Amino acid sequence: MRHYIGIELGVNDTVVGVVDKYGHLIRKESQPTGIERPFEEIIKDAATLIKQVLEKDEIDIKSVKYIGVGFPGIPNLKEGYIVRSDNLNLRNVSVRTELQKYYHLPVLVENSANCAALAESVSGAAEDIDFSVTVKIGNGIGCGIIVNNKIYSGFNFAGAEPGHMVIAMGGESCSCGRKGCWEAYASANALIRQTRIAAESNPGSLIHKVVNNDLSQITVFTAFEAAKLGDGAAKEVVNKYIEYLGEGIVNIVNVIMPEAIIISGEISKLGETLLNPLKDIVDSRIYSKDIAQPELKTAEMGSAAIVIGAAMLGLYKETSIPG
């Protein structure tokens, strides 16, 4: 039996998983990434983690075909290095060269949102869908476009960043330097910020109660919980947030018209509470009414999505590799 190793190089944790050819996770282990350390040490630790994962399941390294690595940022797919990762504070470092110090295996790299999208396509919410876009709502908004089980990332591998599509010219400042990007309105961080501001301006709001008067405990679920309890300020946060999210989704539909859009990230656990009002916005605002419309779904791969997608990189090669 063949095995595939996926690594998620995350801001907080490095996760290593071993996956079978169907995209099923056999085991994963994680440890803090420690991004303040030299890159060589981070990769050395990942290499040790690979050894541990394989040993725990008595998997022979000879059965492993390659190692795939997902990270937040821009990859150079051909040469296996990180062009830029603002989140990991890395530029032009070779994942391939470092990992191959420990394993004589092919090493593939990819943006982590693209990995998550690939995982949904291989064995998750987009399994039977030829052309999907996965929208990953986290600190920012990461996206992956999948066409026929292949990642599409543009001619220079840096594409599919609708999080940095301006929806409100001159609006909220974004980490990318523009003003009004979608992720400045519809990321998890943005929702938490919007919830906190509403709480601060409404001392009587139930938002305070939901977090036991500790606003640092606000999560993406807080406003939804308080809204369910009937709180007006929270309802306004929820309605506006869903509208922000919807405007970006309608934009994606109008621009590239995929068969399905998959919402992933922690907030997707809300299921229909999120999806139903979002569908109403999308249905009423898309340009091309009167014909078949993209499906809107929540993700199914959970927290292992990036690791699984990274492990599948070699099986489903990118369409954007020229030639």
Add this chain to the structure above:
Amino acid sequence: MRHYIGIELGVNDTVVGVVDKYGHLIRKESQPTGIERPFEEIIKDAATLIKQVLEKDEIDIKSVKYIGVGFPGIPNLKEGYIVRSDNLNLRNVSVRTELQKYYHLPVLVENSANCAALAESVSGAAEDIDFSVTVKIGNGIGCGIIVNNKIYSGFNFAGAEPGHMVIAMGGESCSCGRKGCWEAYASANALIRQTRIAAESNPGSLIHKVVNNDLSQITVFTAFEAAKLGDGAAKEVVNKYIEYLGEGIVNIVNVIMPEAIIISGEISKLGETLLNPLKDIVDSRIYSKDIAQPELKTAEMGSAAIVIGAAMLGLYKETSIPG
């Protein structure tokens, strides 16, 4: 020698052209479309125009392989009909059935901006570019995405409408029903509106002089001309307009990262006057700096782009036809 007929069903004129296999226009003729008339009559006139065009060049109808038809709206590619064209005020009418009353030839239909984009790709500004987006600035903003000489229009053939991407939530009303769409800020109509408003609020502006005090004569060039003469109000219109156009282009780059973006429509005649400041905005605002960037170019196909692209439809089949 084989010939290909292209028809542009436009709001004002119907244009019929005959084209060789290299996408070179041999001859075209036009007449007013008369959109208030029954669809059958419009197509009957187009059929007569085909006859005239062929006769003038003594081209035998037997050398014609098929007829391609471009129109503003949503096509059903498989069955050759117009799903919806708000501009032509048509819904669910079969171009194929009507044209085949006069010619026993295959009839293909496509959105006119997609035809223009295909023409640029076959023999225009995107000739050597695998993956291009053509942005056609007219009454609205029409776009076509071309991948390897094929039109990409999404799973339901209604995609590639970045003109209806919101860049200013809650902003200017758009014909599509949303508020803040790109075309409400960056179309030719929008620029003319912006120029008129600036003239009305600045009685001493040179805009008045450029149009001989007749604001109904304002074109997409008026503000640029007055700005060149040093007029402050016109300069502001020009700078803002280029920023609006740039915001949408940066969005397209961040979302789908094509190799090149081709600006077409009358305003593209401004050449570097338009392109240079636009490039500055794009370079400074795109998400993925430090790597190869899409080229920004002006269109080369001129007013025959839609006819030529329509004529080429059968040679370069759509990628979005399933199977």
